[in-house]
Amino acid sequence: MSEQSLGEGASGFKARAGWTREQAAKIRRTDDTVAPIVYPPDDDQIPEVHIWDTWFLRERDGTLAEVNGYRVCFSLTAPADLLPGKRHDVATIRCFYSDDGRNWHNAGPVFDEALGQRQWAGSALYDDDGSVYLFYTAAGEDDAEELTYGQRIVGASGGTIHTGDGFAIHGPWTHHELLHPDGERYEREDQSRAMIYTFRDPWFFEDPATGETWLLFEANSPVPEGSDACGGDAEQQGFNGSVGLAHSPTGDPLEWELQDPLIDAVGVNQELERPHIVYKDGLYYLFISSHLHTFAPGLEGYDALYGFVAEEFSGDYVPLNESGLVATNPANAPFQSYSWMAFPHDDEVLVQSFFNYFDFAGETLDEIAHLPESEQMRRFGGSLGPTLRLDVEGTKTKIIGKLGHWHIPMRGETLPPTERELIRRARAGEDAASSYHATEN
Known part of the structure; x- marks a missing residue:
């Protein structure tokens, strides 16, 4: 597919630097955006x-990588x-590995010691x-006696992978504080007036088109009191999520300079979690x-994966499917998956997430806490969910199938045909058979 224009003529609406209320108001569940129901795997x-x-x-x-x-x-x-x-209060990073993309093994905690309380x-x-x-993300102050919620972006260097006798990942690791909020582009914790504060989720990206090296992260845009943003509506102003950005002028993974946000969602949404880019067909998703x-x-x-697309890395970004959904x-299973992460595979974009709460259709996730502890445990998946398959073209996306729990295809692995492809093949076969019989007669 050739590089596409995303201007007003191609997409039907003009590109914007942020996610607007008008765009987000179009969010609706559709056949193209609703994932199949998820059930627990036979084998945890x-x-x-x-x-x-x-x-x-x-x-x-x-x-x-392989x-x-x-x-x-x-x-x-x-x-x-x-x-x-309670898992977020004790979160530890572990490493897992697989030699077939389906069966995974626990390599254990990555760090003996790390920055932050968790x-x-x-x-x-x-x-x-x-x-x-x-x-x-280093969450909490290292030496605090009680849980704190400050957030710093950290890079750990010194890791090596050994495969001579099975798989192992080793240090010694050195932990480097890379970025702190500056209070001007990105809100500090002491500036926050919102229900949730964010400065986290660093994601490394080297632009295949330019070679420039970037770090994306989740943040909040400062909105001073008395600002005319959102028409001066103070309640809406408190919802000020943004996708933060830092640049490495040398390509060094440990050297970063803060830049202006890639997009913001002031007046729309407070948390733009785990931002990441898929470069496909000359476009930035x-x-x-x-x-x-x-x-x-x-x-x-909804609890969902949202997306935007631009012709250049710096934007302007257009919401996918007009709303971003x-x-x-x-x-009937609104919290079955969360924390989606997209990546390219052949002509498709695959989306991995974790299996969250199933057999639960409450209006909010807070209602989980009202269940008996045994039910909270039973209904939590706590593992990787099925991998979704997306057809992505220009400003439009469509869910076209799924793979199994934990199935992350290996390089060069051919995926099974989707139901849509099987129908197309069947119809093509019927048409060919009809043409043959017509010729014979």
Whole structure:
């Protein structure tokens, strides 16, 4: 597919620098954006831990790395006997590996010691010299006696992978504080007036078109009191999520300079979680995850994967499917998956997420806490969910199928035909047979 124009004529609406209320007001579940219902797998591959936010080891060009035949991923984890709602308070990054993209094994915690009281999501780079960099969020102050919620973006260097006798990942790791909010482009915790504060989820990206090196992250845009943003509506102004950006002038994974946000959602949404880019057909697809409860008053969204597209990395970004909605859960299972992460495979875009709460159709996730603890445990998936298959073209996306739990295809693996493809083939066969019989007669 050739590079496409996303101007007013091609998309039907003009590109914007931010996610607007008018765009978000168009969010609706459709056949193209609702994922199939998810059921627990027959075999819980890694039963000893809860697993949620997950990211894969990638090369500089964004492709998923294969290290001597191994796929590698990193996940936030907690002991499986812990009440799921408390897992964020003790999150630890573990490494998992697979030699077939289906069966995964636990390589254990990545760090003996790390910055922060606990670690939240990030990304991982397999560099050209075989070294591993792990970017993560240091949540909480290191020496605080009680839980705190300050957030710093950290890069850990010194990792190496060994495959001579099985798989292992080793340090020694050195942890580097990379970025802090400046209070001007990105809100500091002491400036926040909102229900949730964010400065987290670093994601490494080297632009295949230019070679420029970037770090995306989740943040909040400062909105001074008395601002005319959102027509001066103070309540809407508190919903001020943004996709933050830093640039490495040398390509060094540990050297970053803050830039202006890539997009913002002031007056729309408070959390643009785990931002990441898929470069496809000469276009930049920016994806984020968000919750139904983080939309500003007057807007209704879902726990879902949202996306935007631009002709250049710097934008302007157009919401996919006009509203931004790319993939969400069914209405009768609204919290079955979360923390989606998209990546290219052949002509498709695949989307991995974690299996969250199933057999639960409450109006908010807060209602989980009202269930008996045994029911909270039973209904929490705590593992990787099925991988979704997306058809992505220009400003439009469509869910066209799914793979199994934990199925992350290996490089060069041919995916089974989708139901749509099987129907097309059947119809083509019928047409060919009809033509043959017509000729014979």
